[in-house]
Amino acid sequence: MRRIVACLLMPxxxxxxxxxxxxxxxxxxxxxxxxxxxxxxxxxRMGRMFWNRASNDWTMVVYTMPPPKPGKTYQVWLVTKDKxxxxxxxxxxxxxxxxxxxxxxxxxxxxxxxxxxEEPMGGMPAPTGQIVVSGAATP
Numbered sequence: 001m002r003r004i005v006a007c008l009l010m011p012x013x014x015x016x017x018x019x020x021x022x023x024x025x026x027x028x029x030x031x032x033x034x035x036x037x038x039x040x041x042x043x044x045r046m047g048r049m050f051w052n053r054a055s056n057d058w059t060m061v062v063y064t065m066p067p068p069k070p071g072k073t074y075q076v077w078l079v080t081k082d083k084x085x086x087x088x089x090x091x092x093x094x095x096x097x098x099x100x101x102x103x104x105x106x107x108x109x110x111x112x113x114x115x116x117x118e119e120p121m122g123g124m125p126a127p128t129g130q131i132v133v134s135g136a137a138t139p
Contacts, residue, residue, distance in 0.1 A: 036114045038062060038135040046133045047098075049076075049114045051106075058087055058102040060114075062133065065092040068118050074098075074132070075123045078106060079113040087114075089123040111137040 032054040038047040047062030060076060068074055068091070076087040085104065092098040113136050117129040 034111065034137060036111075036135040036137050038114060038116070038133050040133055041131075049135065051111065053106075053108045056103055056105045058104060060087075060090075060098070060100045060102075062092065062096075062098045062116075064096040065098060065133070066096065067092065071121055072118045072129075073121050073123065074116050075119040075127070075129075076100065076102075077115040077117065077127055078104065078111060079115055080106070080110045081112060084115070084127055086123060086125070089119070109139070113137055 032052060034051045034053060036049040036051070037045065038049060038060075039045050044064075046064065047060065050059040050061075051057075052059075058078075065074065073089045073091055075089045078085040078087050085106070087102045087104060088100060090098045090100045113134055115127070115131045116133040117127045117131055119127070119129050
């Protein structure tokens with residue numbers, strides 16, 4: 001699984017990317033799947049968020065994430081014009097990788113960005129920590 005995740009984060013020819021995504025995500029990549037690249041403020045690439053707008057399935061893959069501070073967790077936010085919606089929390093493994101899935105219905109044109117913050121363990125109803133990783137959702 002780690003090799004598949006690592007492959008998803010590298011630039012790959014689309015001929016290779018589609019079968020890998022189908023295997024990992026469980027659905028085909030097509031016009032209904034939006035891919036949001038995730039990076040730090042220093043532009044270091046950290047992962048991707050895949051949103052199947054037809055089924056409202058969200059899949060996030062990140063790598064080289066440092067462990068959060070003691071008593072903290074990472075929380076993923078779906079950012080729209082009006083609100084920041086929690087998509088869940090995660091802890092990266094010892095190598096900094098994390099794979100997370102969620103299901104959340106969102107209007108197909110509402111997503112403006114995906115953000116990850118460091119929050120108290122268990123998460124928060126709204127972001128309180130600084131954004132450590134984010135990505136703009138292009139139309």
